Amino acid sequence: MKLSFSKQDEQFRAEVAAWLQANLCGEYETIRWRGGPGDEHMYVEERKAWERKLHEGGWTCIGWPEAHGGRGASIEQQVIFNEEYARAGGPGRIGHIGETLAGPTIIAFGSDQQQQRFLPGILRGEEFWCQGYSEPSAGSDLANVKTRASFDSDTQQWKISGQKVWTSLAHESQYCFVIARTDPDSVGHKGLGFFLLAMDQAGVDVRPIEQLTGTSEFNEVFFDEARCGANDIVGLPGDGWKVAMGLLGFERGVSTLGQQMLFQNELNEIVALAKRNGAARDPALRARIADAHMGLRIMRYNSMRMLSGGVDDGALQKSAMIYKLYWASWHRNLGKLAMDVLGDESEILEAAPYQLGRLQSMYLFTRSDTIYGGTNQIQRNIIAERALGMPREPRG
């Protein structure tokens, strides 16, 4: 049991840090620390330019195989990159859905033609992707997809109709990967297809959702006979669920330490605030601040175990199943702590009509943490059923 990274990995860390220090400055200074969760709608053009800058340095898609233009970086190196990126205040990555979800899926399941067509745009930071999974009636129950795809033999194209929801960056993306029902008589996870769909066409309508933060990072996306080429389905009609589940497996926890660096910045801000405004002398708040510190340190140790443990029968080891429930609950509590440390000032906005301060924005945004990506309730079901082997609730 060792706590440190290898010498080569530390060299890699130094290389990443040096590049970021030399490049994340000047015209990019304004976007440092910006565009993260709760702030994704900000500085979009500047952040797109930054994606191209990253590519120039060879820092996009570092986990992809070298044959596809990546660096073939190890899990450790990807962790280190994310950690240093967050430490340097790197802006929220507009390219992350393409880099971490669409790209790896196309590499694993796509045809040669799809790989040649779609991967270079992601790699160069020029083409952005969004994710068409959730629907109004398919949230936690993802297999309840109602969007339909039918093949039009006259035009030799797929026609896709239906509605997706919670689609972040839809209005900034050129492409969307969409799960749609190819067999109209099918139910559940059978009869689905996985489509690579161009967003710039008449049959696609993007409508922002106004959140309780007053901002809009998510969208509804309506498809009305949107067109998708015959070659733009990944795998065969009916393979959609297999491809979608494979994609979920690509999230290997490499972003966890980077995420924790952002959390650490937030906690540092709360600690500094508490020392300034006297909250650090309140015994109840002192205990809660210490508890938050304790929880964040343990989150890091959890990640270290998860990353060291690797895979177990192709799935993440059982102890890794606690990760989402743990961080989401911790972060939601941090949001409340931030407001309680702010005290009376927590109510006062920066400006009308509804301009939130950083901590206020974080507080409100954390209410989504325990919902998206599998609610806390679904996470508890997963832990109980898959890790503890408890029986499933009888299903309706």
Added chain:
Amino acid sequence: MDFKFSDEQIMIRDTAEAFLAEVSTSAAVRAAMVTERGYDPDLWARICTEMYWPAIHIPEQYGGLGLGYVELVATLEQMGRRLLCAPFFASVCLAGNALLVAGNDAQKGAWLPRLVAGSSATLAFAGPQGGSDAAAVSVTCEQVGGRYRLNGVSRYVLDGHTAEWLVVAARAPGSAGNSGVSLLVLEANTEGVSRQWLPTMDQTRKQAQISFDDVWLDADALLGVEGESASALETVLDLARVALAADQVGGAQQSLDMTVDYLQERVQFGRSIASYQAVKHKCADMMVKVEAGRSALYYAACIADEALAGSAQSSQLAEAASIAKGYCSDAYFFNAGCGIQLFGGVGFTAEYDIQLYFKRAKSTETFLGNGDYHRQRLARQLLDEETI
């Protein structure tokens, strides 16, 4: 990054698990815990002479195996799972660590081989008011003509009534807090030492009160520097906290496992009650606690290794120990408490073992500082920039 057990560490853990499943059964625990001594001497002898557990982290030059704190913690976790009744924690993790931290070569050479051979020992530090740090020390130590005289009472001494030798924390008369604290080692049967067993709510962990009435010790009894051992004591207590957190992780894991097994069998309204979400979600929360506690524990064990090797600062050990002991204290109590609730009526009976875990959870939580204590300690480090 290799933050997982090596193959050898897994073997050590599995060996401990198998041995304890055989010897520390519910019946064996219940038989030992109702005696005043609190353990089975034959089993203790096997632990020392067959398993060599007291030797694990003792350097080879003193007859030990020269392994590390990770190996020790892996073994302690299994002891916690099986509620082992033995003077292991008091002897190795309190007295043994005190010698390792504060003793000179001659003292280590005199006492550690006895520890390895199975002689039991403990640390007496808290006075009758209790407490979890150097401020709790109340026995006085005066130097008179090159010898030391102890007077006063120490309470909450683990296995204090049975230990063959003692490490005692004492302070200069009139001193308070971290000043004036000395550590001394002595035979338990030294003249002037009287010991009284204190019956405890958790019967698996014995406590005693020890009175020192003009106890005279030679100069070589002193560990470290007279009056300047508060930080050494704090390091010993931090090492012990990491060890106690291991017991807690083991107990929290067993509380969860026993509960899930019971829930799978119990049928109500025509189905296993393990299929109800209200029940499953509580178990999921228990798993989060035990896994997070385990992460905190293993990290702290690595830091303890570095601290014993002199490559980690005492403030790093203090932080890691407070995180582990604070979190695991709450986790064990939570899991054992949920366990009683989920067992339902039988959880309240003496017959089912979950009550024994519930009681051990509380005693390990209180000893060396509960979650509240460690949050306050961390808050001082974080908000007041004090070294702790």
